[in-house]
Amino acid sequence: MASTLSQVFRDNPLPLNHIIPLDFTSVHSLPESHVWPAFDGFPFGTTYPGEKFSIPIIDLMDPNAAQLVGHACEKWGAFQLTSHGLPSILTDDVESQTRRLFALPAHEKMKALRLPSGGTDYGQARISPFYPKFMWHEGFTIMGSAVDHARKLWPDDYKGFCDVMEDYQKKMKELAESLLHIFLEPLDISKEEYRSTTIQRGREACNTALQLNSYPPCPDPNRAMGLAPHTDSLLFTIVHQSHTSGLQILRDGVGWITVFPLEGALVVNVGDLLHILPNGRYPSVLHRAVVNQAEHRISLAYFYGPPADSLISPLCNLVSSGQQVVAPRYRSVSVKEYVDLMEKHKEKALSLLRL
Numbered sequence: 289m290a291s292t293l294s295q296v297f298r299d300n301p302l303p304l305n306h307i308i309p310l311d312f313t314s315v316h317s318l319p320e321s322h323v324w325p326a327f328d329g330f331p332f333g334t335t336y337p338g339e340k341f342s343i344p345i346i347d348l349m350d351p352n353a354a355q356l357v358g359h360a361c362e363k364w365g366a367f368q369l370t371s372h373g374l375p376s377i378l379t380d381d382v383e384s385q386t387r388r389l390f391a392l393p394a395h396e397k398m399k400a401l402r403l404p405s406g407g408t409d410y411g412q413a414r415i416s417p418f419y420p421k422f423m424w425h426e427g428f429t430i431m432g433s434a435v436d437h438a439r440k441l442w443p444d445d446y447k448g449f450c451d452v453m454e455d456y457q458k459k460m461k462e463l464a465e466s467l468l469h470i471f472l473e474p475l476d477i478s479k480e481e482y483r484s485t486t487i488q489r490g491r492e493a494c495n496t497a498l499q500l501n502s503y504p505p506c507p508d509p510n511r512a513m514g515l516a517p518h519t520d521s522l523l524f525t526i527v528h529q530s531h532t533s534g535l536q537i538l539r540d541g542v543g544w545i546t547v548f549p550l551e552g553a554l555v556v557n558v559g560d561l562l563h564i565l566p567n568g569r570y571p572s573v574l575h576r577a578v579v580n581q582a583e584h585r586i587s588l589a590y591f592y593g594p595p596a597d598s599l600i601s602p603l604c605n606l607v608s609s610g611q612q613v614v615a616p617r618y619r620s621v622s623v624k625e626y627v628d629l630m631e632k633h634k635e636k637a638l639s640l641l642r643l
């Protein structure tokens with residue numbers, strides 16, 4: 289462990305306290321370092337249940353799925369997806385391997401701590417350095433294979449974890465590719481534009497990541513933050529949440545709305561790149577995760593984006609509600625440049641591109 293840590297000290301520009309999560313089993317009251325003010329005026333527990341304030345639920349097999357998705361993205365920037373074809377046994381397996389990972393003692397998890405070389409790793413959320421307080425959260429990010437890190441955690445027993453994560457990522461990628469078509473369909477993009485849209489090429493090289501999120505039971509949930517408000521940076525994110533609620537989205541003029549877990553459904557969030565592409569027509573949804581006192585909440589977030597060198601340019605001649613939209617609202621940006629901008633400026637990244 290010492291050599292791992294010294295390498296992190298040497299190479300990583302982020303302070304270590306923003307990488308190493310708290311040992312949540314060692315504290316029985318909320319440390320001052322993890323106490324958050326109700327900074328945006330909305331108490332953490334605020335929920336607005338009921339149909340009026342729930343994100344849409346869309347059945348992927350519905351013949352009107354594309355139109356419903358278009359409408360949900362425009363109005364909400366998020367929806368719950370059912371009949372997506374992902375076997376529930378696979379989700380259960382991923383969830384139980386995820387629980388197995390986070391149940392390891394803190395010193396064991398440190399063996400998979402984030403390194404500057406990136407890739408698969410254990411640590412706090414990457415947005416942590418933007419906040420003065422720490423989040424009640426630990427994450428494990430998988431980019432491609434998890435073998436190297438899983439082997440450090442379970443030298444003789446890593447295959448079960450890796451196989452199930454690989455299978456899940458494969459199925460998620462297939463689902464994400466179908467969803468991409470569905471996202472583009474209601475935009476009335478001409479065939480020419482559709483072909484030239486860079487996100488149509490280089491499927492193999494597309495940018496994906498699977499983020500395993502853990503929110504342990506919290507002694508003082510009304511003053512703690514699971515995952516601070518953020519938008520996701522890539523095209524879209526597909527989230528499975530365990531049966532415990534915690535995910536909330538910000539609804540203009542209403543406040544934070546809880547996205548209640550729906551058995552077998554996946555939550556789909558519009559990310560910043562899918563906001564830029566149709567020239568701002570779909571809002572990238574601001575969301576956060578709150579915590580609770582009784583249960584250990586798990587979520588699995590699959591991020592999908594185009595290859596790093598793709599250029600994302602707003603499609604300006606989309607016909608929107610009968611009106612010709614002409615002026616681009618954002619300048620073109622490569623995926624890599626946008627990810628770098630997000631790393632440096634977080635939610636200000638999008639405004640830096642605004643024309």
Ligand SMILES: C=C1C[C@]23C[C@@]1(O)CC[C@H]2[C@@]12CCC[C@@](C)(C(=O)O1)[C@H]2[C@@H]3C(=O)O
Binds near residue numbers: 413416429591
């Ligand atoms: C592909 C990615 C999206 C992500 C950054 C990452 O490189 C891997 C982790 C992802 C995550 C998960 C928690 C919230 C988030 C904002 C963060 O800090 O790390 C997202 C990133 C994102 O969407 O930009």
Ligand SMILES: O=C(O)CCC(=O)C(=O)O
Binds near residue numbers: 520534576577587589
């Ligand atoms: O835990 C959740 O439900 C949200 C996770 C999330 O927003 C993320 O990983 O980006």
Ligand SMILES: [Fe+2]
Binds near residue numbers: 518519520525575589
């Ligand atoms: Fe997110």
